[in-house]
Amino acid sequence: MLNIVLFGPPGAGKGTVAKKVVEEKKLVHLSTGDILREEIERGSALGKEAGQLIAQGQLVPDEVVVAMVREFVKRKIPCSGFIFDGFPRTTEQAKELDAIMAAQGAAITMMIALEVSEDEIIRRMLSRAEIEGRPDDTIDVIRKRIATYHEKIKVTSDYYKAQNKYYTVDSSLTPENTLRQILSIVKGEG
Numbered sequence: 491m492l493n494i495v496l497f498g499p500p501g502a503g504k505g506t507v508a509k510k511v512v513e514e515k516k517l518v519h520l521s522t523g524d525i526l527r528e529e530i531e532r533g534s535a536l537g538k539e540a541g542q543l544i545a546q547g548q549l550v551p552d553e554v555v556v557a558m559v560r561e562f563v564k565r566k567i568p569c570s571g572f573i574f575d576g577f578p579r580t581t582e583q584a585k586e587l588d589a590i591m592a593a594q595g596a597a598i599t600m601m602i603a604l605e606v607s608e609d610e611i612i613r614r615m616l617s618r619a620e621i622e623g624r625p626d627d628t629i630d631v632i633r634k635r636i637a638t639y640h641e642k643i644k645v646t647s648d649y650y651k652a653q654n655k656y657y658t659v660d661s662s663l664t665p666e667n668t669l670r671q672i673l674s675i676v677k678g679e680g
Contacts, residue, residue: 491596492517492571492676495578495587497647498604499639500632501611501618503661503668507604508575510669515573515676518566522576525558526550544626547634549579549642556586567594574598580642584649601650602672604661608636 492515496504505521512519526544529537540550559577566572578584591597612632619627650656659671 491569491599493591493596493599494571494573494676495584495598495601495650496573496575496604497601498661499606499608499611500635501615502604502606503614503665504575504604506665507661507668507672508573510665511573511672511676514669514673515571517571517573518569520559520562520566520572520574520577522550522555522558525562545631547626547631547638549638552580552583552586555579556583556590559587560590563590563594567596571596571599578646581646581649584646598650598655600655600657600675601647602675603647603656603658604668605658606660606662610662611636 494511494517496508496511498504505523508519508521511517526537526540530541530544531537536554540554543550555577559574563572574587578587588598612629615627615632616629618624647656657675659668659675661668
């Protein structure tokens with residue numbers, strides 16, 4: 491079972507490249523961002539709470555996200571594997587994900603970190619805001635999300651480095667180029 495954690499700052503292209511990897515490797519795509527947006531659109535209590543936090547550029551509490559991921563994984567097993575997009579975001583979430591996967595007789599195979607410059611992230615996210623009309627993609631929120639990534643989220647990479655499961659990919663070029671790099675890493679591990 492191939493289980494990939496796709497990691498990177500907002501706007502690095504995680505969602506775009508995750509869909510391509512899913513098609514190529516027949517994995518189940520878990521995007522916490524998509525799950526949260528679904529809850530917001532439904533107007534659920536979780537969605538309302540998450541919507542307020544996201545609009546302020548803050549993270550949704552671990553216990554809420556972990557519970558959603560646990561249920562999602564249980565519903566999708568058996569499968570050929572997962573690509574986790576936007577999860578885990580903290581070391582504690584990474585440990586919880588290991589426990590979730592172990593309970594299903596599986597493990598995380600690798601973490602692939604997408605790397606891109608801050609200027610390119612801002613350009614991409616402002617463009618996305620125009621195209622998709624996403625209210626959470628304002629310049630102030632974008633800068634806060636990037637700062638949050640660098641302050642809190644990026645340390646999670648140390649967790650996977652310690653397990654020799656950490657790889658980096660330059661995602662500043664095209665999604666096709668990023669996909670080629672990822673597939674090369676996956677092939678080397680398989």
